[in-house]
Amino acid sequence: VQLQASGGGSVQAGGSLRLSCVASGSGFSINAMGWYRQAPGKQRESVAEVTSGGIIKYGEITNPAVSVQGRFFISADYTKKSVYLQMNSLKPEDTAVYFCNIKWRYYGRTYERENWGQGTEVTVSS
DSSP, X not given: OXXXXXXXXXXXXXXXXXXXXXXXXXXXXXXXEEEEEXXXXXXXXXXXXXXXXXXXXXXXXXXXXXXXXXXXEEEEETTTTEEEEEEOSXXXXXXXXXXXXXXXXXXXXXXXXXXXXOOEEEEEXX
C-alpha cells in the first residue's frame, strides 16, 4: 500500500488549502485514513482521522491557540481510497509538513498495518 499526498503550498494567514491523499495497491481494506503534521523542531502530531465507518476524530493539539477544531475538516471517499483535509483560516502556527496516514489490513486478515505518505509542506505567512 502506497500513499500519494498533494495540495500543500504557501498561503497567507487566513487563507485556505485542501490536501488530498490517495492510496494505491490491491487486496486490502481500509480501517482509517488521516493526517498528521510535524513542524520544524517538533514532534509529529495527529491532526484528524476518519475511520471506514465514518467516525471522525480530531487530534489533540495541545496549544489551544492553534486548535484545528472548526478550521480544519477531514473527509474521505473510500471507494476512491482517498482522504481529504480542508484547511481554513490558516495561521502561521499551522506551518508544518503534513503526512497522510493509513491503517489497513489484507482481506481476510485482522492484523492492522500502517503506512505513511511522503509528506506535503504547508507554509502559512503572516
